[in-house]
Amino acid sequence: MKMKSNMITQAVSGVVSAAAGLILGAGCATAQPSGNPLPSWNDGPAKQAIVDFVKTTTTKGSPKFVPPAERIATFDQDGTLWVEHPAYSQLMYCLDRVPAVVAAKPELKEVEPFKTVMSGDREAIAKLTLPELEKIAVVTLTGMTAEQFQAEVKQWLAKAKDPRWKRPYTQLTYQPMQEVLRYLRANSYKTYIVTGGGQDFVRVYSEQTYSIPPEQVVGTALGTTYGYDKEGKPILTKEPKLLLNDDNAGKPEGIHLMIGRRPHAAFGNSTGDQQMLEYTKAGDGARLAMLVFHDDAKREYAYGPAQGLPDTKVGTFPQALYDKAQKEG
Amino acid sequence: MKMKSNMITQAVSGVVSAAAGLILGAGCATAQPSGNPLPSWNDGPAKQAIVDFVKTTTTKGSPKFVPPAERIATFDQDGTLWVEHPAYSQLMYCLDRVPAVVAAKPELKEVEPFKTVMSGDREAIAKLTLPELEKIAVVTLTGMTAEQFQAEVKQWLAKAKDPRWKRPYTQLTYQPMQEVLRYLRANSYKTYIVTGGGQDFVRVYSEQTYSIPPEQVVGTALGTTYGYDKEGKPILTKEPKLLLNDDNAGKPEGIHLMIGRRPHAAFGNSTGDQQMLEYTKAGDGARLAMLVFHDDAKREYAYGPAQGLPDTKVGTFPQALYDKAQKEG
Numbered sequence: 001m002k003m004k005s006n007m008i009t010q011a012v013s014g015v016v017s018a019a020a021g022l023i024l025g026a027g028c029a030t031a032q033p034s035g036n037p038l039p040s041w042n043d044g045p046a047k048q049a050i051v052d053f054v055k056t057t058t059t060k061g062s063p064k065f066v067p068p069a070e071r072i073a074t075f076d077q078d079g080t081l082w083v084e085h086p087a088y089s090q091l092m093y094c095l096d097r098v099p100a101v102v103a104a105k106p107e108l109k110e111v112e113p114f115k116t117v118m119s120g121d122r123e124a125i126a127k128l129t130l131p132e133l134e135k136i137a138v139v140t141l142t143g144m145t146a147e148q149f150q151a152e153v154k155q156w157l158a159k160a161k162d163p164r165w166k167r168p169y170t171q172l173t174y175q176p177m178q179e180v181l182r183y184l185r186a187n188s189y190k191t192y193i194v195t196g197g198g199q200d201f202v203r204v205y206s207e208q209t210y211s212i213p214p215e216q217v218v219g220t221a222l223g224t225t226y227g228y229d230k231e232g233k234p235i236l237t238k239e240p241k242l243l244l245n246d247d248n249a250g251k252p253e254g255i256h257l258m259i260g261r262r263p264h265a266a267f268g269n270s271t272g273d274q275q276m277l278e279y280t281k282a283g284d285g286a287r288l289a290m291l292v293f294h295d296d297a298k299r300e301y302a303y304g305p306a307q308g309l310p311d312t313k314v315g316t317f318p319q320a321l322y323d324k325a326q327k328e329g
Numbered sequence: 330m331k332m333k334s335n336m337i338t339q340a341v342s343g344v345v346s347a348a349a350g351l352i353l354g355a356g357c358a359t360a361q362p363s364g365n366p367l368p369s370w371n372d373g374p375a376k377q378a379i380v381d382f383v384k385t386t387t388t389k390g391s392p393k394f395v396p397p398a399e400r401i402a403t404f405d406q407d408g409t410l411w412v413e414h415p416a417y418s419q420l421m422y423c424l425d426r427v428p429a430v431v432a433a434k435p436e437l438k439e440v441e442p443f444k445t446v447m448s449g450d451r452e453a454i455a456k457l458t459l460p461e462l463e464k465i466a467v468v469t470l471t472g473m474t475a476e477q478f479q480a481e482v483k484q485w486l487a488k489a490k491d492p493r494w495k496r497p498y499t500q501l502t503y504q505p506m507q508e509v510l511r512y513l514r515a516n517s518y519k520t521y522i523v524t525g526g527g528q529d530f531v532r533v534y535s536e537q538t539y540s541i542p543p544e545q546v547v548g549t550a551l552g553t554t555y556g557y558d559k560e561g562k563p564i565l566t567k568e569p570k571l572l573l574n575d576d577n578a579g580k581p582e583g584i585h586l587m588i589g590r591r592p593h594a595a596f597g598n599s600t601g602d603q604q605m606l607e608y609t610k611a612g613d614g615a616r617l618a619m620l621v622f623h624d625d626a627k628r629e630y631a632y633g634p635a636q637g638l639p640d641t642k643v644g645t646f647p648q649a650l651y652d653k654a655q656k657e658g
Contacts, residue, residue: 069536069542072544146585190544199586199589200589203589207398213398214588214589214590215401215519215587215588215589215590217589221586223582223586224582224585224586225578225582226578226579226581226582226604226608227578233611234581234604234607234608234611236581236582236585236608243572243573243586244572249554249555249556250555252555252563252565253552253553253554253555253565256475256553256565257528257550257552257553257572258544258587259543259544260528260529260532260543260544260546261543261544275555275563278563279555279563279565282562282563
C-alpha cells in the first residue's frame with residue numbers, strides 16, 4: 001500500500017511503551033477515544049486511511065455505510081499485534097515444555113530432537129529442522145485435555161520472559177495496533193485474530209491481552225476427540241490431527257469456516273497474510289487492507305528482505321509483496 | 330430431565346403461530362420482555378428451570394454468577410428450533426437443486442440416484458439410501474463458490490414451501506424456543522446454533538430467522554479452496570472435504586473448535602445432542618441442559634421411539650435417552 005512506509009515507523013513504535021498500552025487495552029476496550037483516536041500514530045496517509053475508512057463505513061447516509069452486524073476486522077497476530085522475532089512465542093512455549101514432557105516420558109530423553117532441547121545448547125536448538133520442530137509441537141501440544149493445555153499455557157505465560165526485553169510475552173504488543181483494535185471496536189467493529197499460530201494457544205491470553213474473546217480467535221487448529229475420563233466425566237483430548245492450517249490461502253479459508261463473512265478490514269505483515277488481504281479487498285464497498293513493515297531495529301526488529309532489510313524465516317516481507325502493496329495502494 | 334414431559338407439550342406448541350413468533354424475533358432480539366419472559370410456555374418445572382438458571386447466573390453477588398463474556402448458550406436446530414419432519418429442510422433443498430445440476434451436467438440425467446430424483450416418483454425418492462443421498466449432497470453442495478451457494482440457498486428459501494404447512498421453511502420455527510433465544514440474549518447470553526446440518530446452509534438464514542449471526546452458527550462443515558476466477562478475483566470454492574461432522578461427539582468437538590468455551594446452557598432433541606448436553610452439564614457452576622421431546626402430532630409431529638411414540642430415522646429420541654434424562658434431572 002502507498003502509506004506502508006509511513007505506517008511502519010508508527011506501527012512498530014509500541015514495544016518499549018507496550019506495557020502502558022496493554023493496561024489501557026484491558027480497561028478501555030469499548031471506550032470511544034475523544035479527539036485523537038490513534039494517539040501514537042504520526043499524522044500521515046496510513047493514519048488518515050484508517051480514520052477515513054472508519055468514517056465512511058460508520059456514518060449513516062454514507063454510500064459506503066456498513067451495518068454494524070457486518071463490521072468485521074481481522075488481524076494477523078505474530079508481527080502484526082505482537083513481536084515475532086527472534087522466534088514465535090509459541091515455539092518458545094513448546095521448547096520450554098520439553099523438560100516436563102521428558103519427565104513424564106523418560107524414554108524421550110535420549111531421542112532426538114528432545115535430546116538437543118534438553119542439552120540447553122542454544123546454537124544446536126536454533127538449528128533444529130522443521131520436521132524436528134513438528135515432533136516437538138506434537139508432544140507439547142497434543143495428548144492432554146483441552147483444559148490441561150489451557151492451564152499449562154496460562155502457567156507458562158505468567159512466568160516466561162522474552163530474553164531481550166525481560167518482559168512477559170503478552171506485554172510485547174504493538175501499542176499503535178492496540179489503538180487500532182480499540183478504535184475499530186469503539187466504532188462497532190468486531191475484531192478477530194486470524195493467526196498462523198495455534199488457535200488453542202492464542203485463545204488462552206487473547207481476551208486479557210487484546211480484549212478479543214476466544215471465540216474471535218481463528219488460528220491453526222488441531223482436532224480434539226470427545227471421550228470420558230476414569231470418573232466418567234466428559235473430556236476433549238487434543239489430537240495431532242490438523243483441521244485448519246491457518247496461513248496463506250488457509251487464512252481466507254479459515255475466515256469462511258469460522259466467521260462466515262468477508263472482513264471489511266484486514267491487517268497483516270508478511271506473505272502469510274497476502275491472501276487474507278486480497279480476499280478482504282475483493283469485497284464490495286469500502287475495504288481496508290494494511291501491512292505492517294518492520295524497519296526499526298532499535299525499538300524492535302528490522303527485517304524484510306524488502307527494501308534491503310535483512311532476510312528472515314519468521315515473518316518474511318519480500319520485495320515482491322512490497323511492490324504489490326505499493327502498486328495496489 | 331425431570332421436566333421434560335412438561336417442556337415437550339410447550340416446546341412444540343409453536344408451529345401454527347410460528348410466523349408471529351418470527352416477526353417478533355427479527356424485531357425484538359435485544360428487548361427485555363417485562364413481566365413474563367416466556368409467554369407461550371405453561372407454568373411448570375421446565376419454564377421454572379430456565380427462569381431460575383437465568384436469575385442465578387446473571388444476578389450480581391449470586392454464588393453462581395457468570396460474567397457476561399462467558400454466557401454461551403448452544404441450540405441444536407433441526408427438531409429443536411425448527412421442524413425436522415418428515416425430512417430435514419436441507420435435504421429438500423438438495424433434492425430441489427437436482428434439476429439445475431442435471432441441466433448443467435446432462436450426463437447425470439441417466440445416472441442414479443439423479444434419475445430417480447428427476448422422475449419425481451416420491452415413493453422411490455423416499456427410499457434413496459444414505460450413500461445415494463450423499464452423492465446428491467456432493468453435487469448440490471460443492472463445486473460452486475461460497476457466494477454462488479449463498480445466492481442459490483437464498484433464492485430457494487424465498488420460494489420453497491413445506492408441503493404440509495404450505496409455508497416457507499424459515500417460518501416453521503418453534504415459538505417457545507424463539508422466546509428462549511430472546512430471553513437468554515436479553516440477559517447477555519450469546520446464542521449459538523450447533524447443528525448437524527450444513528454450516529454454510531444455516532448461515533444463510535440464521536440472522537433473519539433466529540437473530541443469530543452467521544459467525545454464531547456451528548455446523549457440519551465442508552472445506553473450501555482459495556483461488557482466483559478468470560478475472561483474477563479471489564474466490565472460495567466449496568469442496569467435498571469434510572472438516573467437521575457436527576453431530577454426536579462432533580458437537581462438543583465443534584464447540585471447542587468454533588467457540589472455544591464450554592456453554593452454560595444447551596438445548597437439543599435427540600441422540601445427536603446427547604454429548605453436547607453432557608459436555609455442558611459437566612462444567613462448574615450453574616449449567617442448563619434441556620431436551621425437546623415431540624409428542625404433539627396435531628400441531629406438529631410425534632416421534633420417539635421413547636414413551637411408545639413412533640420410531641423415526643430423523644431426530645431419534647430413544648427410551649434410553651429419556652430414562653437418562655429423567656435420572657439426571
